[in-house]
Amino acid sequence: MTSRDNTTSLRSWSENLRSEPYRSYLYSYPHKTAYRELEPKAQLSELWRNEPAETLFLYMHIPFCGARCGFCNLFTLPDKRTGVHQQYVDALERQAREWAPIVGDKPFARFAIGGGTPTLLEPYLLERLFTIAEGIMGLDAQQASISVETSPETVTEERLRILHEHRVDRVSMGIQSFIEEEAAAIYRPQKPLEVERALALLKREPFPILNLDLIYGLPGQSVQSWLYSLDRALAYEPEEIFIYPLYTREQTIVKPEQIRRSGEDVRMACYLAARDRLRGAGYQQHSMRRFSKQSANAAKQLLPYGCQEDGMVGLGCGARSYTRELHYASRYAVDRQATASIIADYVAAKGHDTADYGYMLNLEEQQRRFILKAILHSEGLELSSYKERFGSEALTDYSELHRLLDSGLALQSVDLFQLTEEGLAYSDAIGDWFISPAVRERMEGFVFV
Structure with missing residues (x-):
């Protein structure tokens, strides 16, 4: 591909992303x-x-x-x-x-x-x-x-x-x-x-x-x-x-x-x-x-917790639990009858010693989650933290991140990759764009009951 083709492709991608800023709210990954x-x-x-x-x-x-x-x-x-x-x-x-x-x-x-x-x-x-x-x-x-x-x-x-x-x-x-x-x-x-x-x-x-x-x-x-x-x-x-x-x-x-x-x-x-x-x-x-803004009330001395490292224990019907490799929950519904049925099954259950519904994260999905949980926040992604966790470079593993840099939606310092002010405004479109093909296929194939 020539330099002109690359420029045209970047411009087309950038215009498309900016034209649909509200594609999807990605508050968790995988969805x-x-x-x-x-x-x-x-x-x-x-x-x-x-x-x-x-x-x-x-x-x-x-x-x-x-x-x-x-x-x-x-x-x-x-x-x-x-x-x-x-x-x-x-x-x-x-x-x-x-x-x-x-x-x-x-x-x-x-x-x-x-x-x-x-x-x-x-x-x-x-x-x-x-x-x-x-x-x-x-x-x-x-x-x-x-x-x-x-x-x-x-x-x-x-x-x-x-x-x-x-x-x-x-x-x-x-x-x-x-x-x-x-x-x-x-x-x-x-x-x-x-x-x-x-x-x-x-x-x-x-x-x-x-x-x-x-x-x-x-x-x-x-x-x-x-x-x-x-x-x-x-x-x-x-x-x-x-x-x-x-x-x-x-x-x-x-x-x-x-x-x-x-x-x-x-x-x-x-x-x-x-x-x-x-x-x-x-x-x-x-x-x-x-x-x-800073709270005027005294805060506790909190234990550290890194949301990128997972470790969520979800109790109750509809709660999700996260380990590094598996995210799991009860079945999901919105319809009143289906939701009531899932809750009734939970209340009647004799035990909860297995996970039977969820998503197993391979290495790529763990990496994408790590990146998304960082770049969609103003604090950004510490590139050294990614390397320490995965033993490789984020921008090498996911060269498409360069598109965010080249389009002015992100910037990079020595160890920090973060969205620009404009990039934050387009966070939902960026999050949707970075979903893996495998996860997107599952999302598009989901059938509400």
């Missing part, structure tokens, strides 16, 4: 739609025996919420029945008792409860989750970062008291929009006064980190209305803000045509406006989504 039934099943005792990670991440998934939002394709079921929740927590405890001897020889540096909406649980069931983590799994709340997701309507003094008692240092609340009509457009039954009530309570009984989630690109939303919601969030001085572009996917309630009917796609304009507003307010950008 959950690449998981399949494992044959043979993996014995967990064997799988975890030689896991090299020095510290682990403990995650509990509570797959219940008050209502499914129009953008949501998570594994969650709208169900407020306390009896159903109790049966589920009983099953989660049984799983924890079975898993504790298998994974309990290494400390947990991180603990998170997500969903769904964990604080939808009655206070006594929320308390039980911490009893399971501390009393069965051996979590030391003095040296672990602890994060809990919540929603405005479930924030109460009693639930916050429980979180404080168990040394939770990060509470994350999804708001999405402070404008009632915009929330209604994504089928979110949320009143601005309810949001303000919850925020007032959270600020009255503060946690070291309050994180607020907002979504831009909602049907009917303008850059001005988006900045109104962002400014309302900033008024509460959260230590962390996540801004998410709206995605419509198979099985989500909101469909692509609803966004198109609402006018032009304002997502990039919203992102750029929010990025500048947050930086001006003293927030540091860590990724396309995450912005933070």
Whole structure:
């Protein structure tokens, strides 16, 4: 290929990537739609025996919420029945008792409860989750970062008291929009006064980190209305803000045509406006989504944890577990009936000693994961860390990374490869582009039940 051909090819690739900035949100790699039934099943005792990670991440998934939002394709079921929740927590405890001897020889540096909406649980069931983590799994709340997701309507003094008692240092609340009509457009039954009530309570009984989630690109939303919601969030001085572009996917309630009917796609304009507003307010950008500022509250002396090194223990139906070579979980669904069926199977299960659904990562997939977990964050990829882990050079193993450099989307210093400011804005397109052919084939072949 001639130099002119190379230039033309790079220009074509660059224009194509920039023309579709919102291809896919790659929050994990390999994506959950690449998981399949494992044959043979993996014995967990064997799988975890030689896991090299020095510290682990403990995650509990509570797959219940008050209502499914129009953008949501998570594994969650709208169900407020306390009896159903109790049966589920009983099953989660049984799983924890079975898993504790298998994974309990290494400390947990991180603990998170997500969903769904964990604080939808009655206070006594929320308390039980911490009893399971501390009393069965051996979590030391003095040296672990602890994060809990919540929603405005479930924030109460009693639930916050429980979180404080168990040394939770990060509470994350999804708001999405402070404008009632915009929330209604994504089928979110949320009143601005309810949001303000919850925020007032959270600020009255503060946690070291309050994180607020907002979504831009909602049907009917303008850059001005988006900045109104962002400014309302900033008024509460959260230590962390996540801004998410709206995605419509198979099985989500909101469909692509609803966004198109609402006018032009304002997502990039919203992102750029929010990025500048947050930086001006003293927030540091860590990724396309995450912005933070230093907490004024005293922090714990945390154990180290490297997300690139895996080591995640996922308890509960819908939770994923990561070892270096295998990522596994329960089956994935969005449809109400299918989700309810998978949860029922989990509650009725006699044991959880094998992994039967997941993705086995070969060397290439481990390398791609290592690169993606680094470059999609502003801190970037330490090239020496890659070489230490894999014994080779990242830019030699994956020469296509030079395209990011040549197109101005990344830069390289002596030991650091990181996205430029523009590159961060196109993180989703870059993440999608770097998916391996094998993983993409599995993702495209996934069939929702």
